Amino acid sequence: MAKKNEMNENIITVGVDDGFAATDVVVMEGGAITKTMMIQSRARSGIHGTSVIGEAEDDQPVPCYETDGVKFTVGALSDAESARFDDYPFSPMNRTIVNHALRLVGLGGKKLRIATGLPLSVYYQGSDPNAEVIARKDRSIMTPVACIDGSAMPLIVEHKVFPEGLSAWVDYALGDDGRLRADPNESVGVIDIGGRTTDVAVVLPGRRIDHARCGSADIGVLNVVEQVRVALLKRFNVEMSGSQIELGLKTRSIKMWGKVLDIGTEIDEAVAQVTDGVLREVSRRLGQAVDLDRVLLVGGGAHLFRDVEKRYPHVVVPEHPEYANARGFAKYLNL
Structure with missing residues (x-):
């Protein structure tokens, strides 16, 4: 059976890990990853323009958009709004940031097949995918977003929603060509430390998911950001964004x-304070992980929370762990 990209040569496959702190984009073309990019998940309601002295660079898209009658400016503005709220994955702000990231990576005007994600505790209801929540995310991403200056927007012709954390296992298990590269008899744990959430998952031999050991906790990189913000306020009497x-x-x-x-x-x-909370959640799910062949440490917090590696001697940190979920999304779509 021909792969989707062979049947639809003009449709580009994209994985988008649209997290609370960062939005990671992985582009696959011709069965290979061709581009990766990360932006902060930051925006502000309304139009907040800046100008450039001299001629503007052609590769810097206008960051002002409208969707559902709401206008947003995307970027690390000094007073940008945080994405750290429960409904962010389904919000106009989320879909605007996703579309801006797709434009930044050069996909304006292109036909796309994309996948985004949800934390494990949101994606699953017990051991079954939560169809209502998944449909809500799909409706949001498929809602049109227009650029204020009329520039061409990405054309999303297909959208899928995948569980974060487990998609990092897909990235580990499959090569860019979609072929299995991991031992199918392995038991693998995944620790995915993101902006707001830490997802823990276990995949057993035969690609079986151990739902009793899967779940999410509201702790991650943004907890570190908040504690550093408070510390800097005490040290310098200055409120940093x-x-x-x-x-x-x-x-x-x-x-x-x-x-x-x-x-x-x-x-x-x-980091030391937040690591304690992360390890408590991980230990609750994995215990000492002696029954697992390896544990993957991925997500935007993988580099920050290196003490997790001291707890588990068989931890594996893949190259560019912050893109693991987005790579898994793209690989799964490309099958």
């Missing part, structure tokens, strides 16, 4: 008053 701190997590520094200041101590203290 979440988007500024999120960028500072990577460089362990932040710019104030024209100077680059080290915030490594604040980050380390925040």
